[in-house]
Amino acid sequence: MADFDLSTAEIKWNSEGLVPAIVQDATSGEVLMLAWVNASALELTQAQGLATYWSRSREELWTKGATSGHLQRVVRISLDCDGDTLLYQVAQEGAACHTGERTCFTGRSDRP
Amino acid sequence: MADFDLSTAEIKWNSEGLVPAIVQDATSGEVLMLAWVNASALELTQAQGLATYWSRSREELWTKGATSGHLQRVVRISLDCDGDTLLYQVAQEGAACHTGERTCFTGRSDRP
Numbered sequence: 001m002a003d004f005d006l007s008t009a010e011i012k013w014n015s016e017g018l019v020p021a022i023v024q025d026a027t028s029g030e031v032l033m034l035a036w037v038n039a040s041a042l043e044l045t046q047a048q049g050l051a052t053y054w055s056r057s058r059e060e061l062w063t064k065g066a067t068s069g070h071l072q073r074v075v076r077i078s079l080d081c082d083g084d085t086l087l088y089q090v091a092q093e094g095a096a097c098h099t100g101e102r103t104c105f106t107g108r109s110d111r112p
Numbered sequence: 113m114a115d116f117d118l119s120t121a122e123i124k125w126n127s128e129g130l131v132p133a134i135v136q137d138a139t140s141g142e143v144l145m146l147a148w149v150n151a152s153a154l155e156l157t158q159a160q161g162l163a164t165y166w167s168r169s170r171e172e173l174w175t176k177g178a179t180s181g182h183l184q185r186v187v188r189i190s191l192d193c194d195g196d197t198l199l200y201q202v203a204q205e206g207a208a209c210h211t212g213e214r215t216c217f218t219g220r221s222d223r224p
Contacts, residue, residue: 020132020146022134022143022146024143028141029140029141029142030141031134031136031143031199033192033197034132034134034192034197078217078218079217080145080146080216080217081209081210081211081213081216081217082216085146085216087143087217097193098193099193101193104192104193104194104197105190105191105192105193105199106190
């Protein structure tokens with residue numbers, strides 16, 4: 001049973017009632033994706049321990065992996081210094097990216 | 113000399129001409145902060161190799177560390193699968209957070 005206690009009142013929601021959540025693999029440190037969260041999504045995430053987001057395109061809540069099985073079990077939730085960005089550290093089952101890649105950030109990468 | 117070649121045309125800028133940039137320590141994997149980038153900021157970052165952002169509150173470009181000395185030398189820039197989020201992997205000099213903490217995400221952290 002998850003037992004998070006971050007209050008939605010502590011968060012500076014944007015004009016759409018959302019904040020970005022950076023999603024990081026709790027073990028490897030790899031950044032997996034970024035998604036958007038509203039107060040309901042955060043409350044569900046904290047209650048269930050499974051990362052849940054607000055889909056801006058579909059305009060609905062979605063629990064990551066509910067259909068694909070690629071669940072994200074949330075280990076830690078952190079809020080940044082100015083209260084407008086969340087960091088979810090998760091145990092990722094399978095691929096984080098809908099393309100089947102482990103992370104959404106493999107598509108392009110430039111080096112000096 | 114930096115030599116990145118990510119085209120600003122590849123990016124799906126939001127209605128304000130911005131995308132979020134997740135900033136990660138290239139060595140430790142620690143997520144340091146999130147900031148916002150417009151096309152000019154990305155071009156400057158790629159030309160100079162120093163992370164440069166758009167300040168939504170001050171409405172101006174800012175090179176991280178220009179006044180504090182806490183520069184971020186960019187090692188890699190990645191774009192996510194749907195082209196609307198950047199990941200900057202950086203060598204951070206000093207503290208990433210204006211509070212003096214190494215990361216902006218130390219303020220609050222909840223565990224199950």
